[in-house]
Amino acid sequence: MSKLTILKIGGALLQQPEALSDCLRYFHELPGHKILVHGGGRRASQISKAMGLTPRMHEGRRLTDEVTLEVVTMVYAGLENKRTVAQLQALGCPAIGLSGADANIILSEKRRGGAVDYGYAGDVVSVQSEQLQALLSAGLVPVCCAITHDGQGQLLNTNADTIAASLAAGLAPDYEVELQYCFEQPGVMRNIKDPASLIPSLNPDSYAYFRANGVIVDGMVPKLDNAFRAVQAGAKRAVIADLAGLKSGTGTEVVD
Ligand SMILES: Nc1ncnc2c1ncn2[C@@H]1O[C@H](COP(=O)(O)OP(=O)(O)O)[C@@H](O)[C@H]1O
Numbered sequence: 401m402s403k404l405t406i407l408k409i410g411g412a413l414l415q416q417p418e419a420l421s422d423c424l425r426y427f428h429e430l431p432g433h434k435i436l437v438h439g440g441g442r443r444a445s446q447i448s449k450a451m452g453l454t455p456r457m458h459e460g461r462r463l464t465d466e467v468t469l470e471v472v473t474m475v476y477a478g479l480e481n482k483r484t485v486a487q488l489q490a491l492g493c494p495a496i497g498l499s500g501a502d503a504n505i506i507l508s509e510k511r512r513g514g515a516v517d518y519g520y521a522g523d524v525v526s527v528q529s530e531q532l533q534a535l536l537s538a539g540l541v542p543v544c545c546a547i548t549h550d551g552q553g554q555l556l557n558t559n560a561d562t563i564a565a566s567l568a569a570g571l572a573p574d575y576e577v578e579l580q581y582c583f584e585q586p587g588v589m590r591n592i593k594d595p596a597s598l599i600p601s602l603n604p605d606s607y608a609y610f611r612a613n614g615v616i617v618d619g620m621v622p623k624l625d626n627a628f629r630a631v632q633a634g635a636k637r638a639v640i641a642d643l644a645g646l647k648s649g650t651g652t653e654v655v656d
């Protein structure tokens with residue numbers, strides 16, 4: 401089986417040009433097949449505020465009304481995706497920018513939130529692995545954003561960590577998949593202000609413990625839920641780290 405690395409970049413990283421460029425260079429130099437997934441939530445919040453809108457999140461997911469869907473589509477599928485693709489091309493990487501609607505790669509459905517109305521937030525239903533395999537076999541490097549579709553013409557906003565894990569799960573039968581979540585912290589920590597408190601590995605029991613104790617909160621919850629889902633679906637490895645950690649092999653490894 402050939403190796404496939406899925407790297408997800410998000411958060412503050414996307415807003416620091418130098419850190420982003422280091423990260424893209426690291427990605428370009430990875431051996432084997434690879435897919436980049438990017439978020440852009442902070443940029444979307446900034447632009448929303450500049451437009452007089454108030455960003456609203458619930459458990460790490462954006463409440464996406466109609467106008468917010470327009471903003472996130474412009475930011476994720478437009479600005480962030482095309483800028484990232486252009487930077488990768490400048491490194492000599494044959495990148496191709498995709499939303500979930502392109503080649504129908506990721507089908508999703510409107511999130512059912514019970515009491516919480518998530519609006520046009522989408523949960524992944526299926527991944528078209530054949531189309532992605534065709535792109536990978538042609539030597540292309542997919543760059544996927546956080547916009548998906550429901551197959552009926554409706555675009556949906558999907559957490560980028562979920563996209564990365566869904567791709568990892570969908571491609572695990574055909575590749576030896578490693579899922580890497582790169583963000584601005586060294587990994588999951590006992591005390592978010594103390595990098596020395598890094599938790600080197602988490603299993604479902606220790607995750608439940610740290611979550612119950614309020615050590616793991618906010619955006620880290622969907623990130624870890626997704627990482628566990630990916631390894632349970634057959635991904636060989638899932639790790640959460642900053643760029644230095646990814647390069648040196650440290651960070652938080654998620655084990656089933
Ligand atoms: N125990 C923890 N260790 C590290 N980060 C944590 C922890 N608990 C919560 N977080 C928060 O989770 C955030 C990462 O989630 P998120 O902002 O969604 O990342 P990204 O934008 O990369 O998807 C961190 O920036 C941090 O504020």
Ligand SMILES: CC(=O)N[C@@H](CCC(=O)OP(=O)(O)O)C(=O)O
Pocket residue numbers: 409410411438439440441442444460461462472521522546557558559560561619
């Ligand atoms: C439904 C939902 O929450 N979508 C996310 C998609 C972007 C994202 O995940 O960006 P980061 O990885 O940079 O946080 C959002 O709009 O914030």
